[in-house]
Amino acid sequence: MLPNDPAMLLSYVNMKLRDQYQSLEDMCDDLDVSMSEIVEKLKSIDYIYDNEKNQFK
Numbered sequence: 243m244l245p246n247d248p249a250m251l252l253s254y255v256n257m258k259l260r261d262q263y264q265s266l267e268d269m270c271d272d273l274d275v276s277m278s279e280i281v282e283k284l285k286s287i288d289y290i291y292d293n294e295k296n297q298f299k
Contacts, residue, residue, distance in 0.1 A: 248287045259296050266291050
């Protein structure tokens, strides 16, 4: 279960990307979560996914 609060979600997702996954797509596939929902929720607090750095910033 992903955090509902966007700021907590940002921290959780970036930690997972840093420690366990090579890409956002890999993480979403493995956790069976919607990539578009994560992207939209984090976009609402002005964070976008950077493919090269594998993090939201």
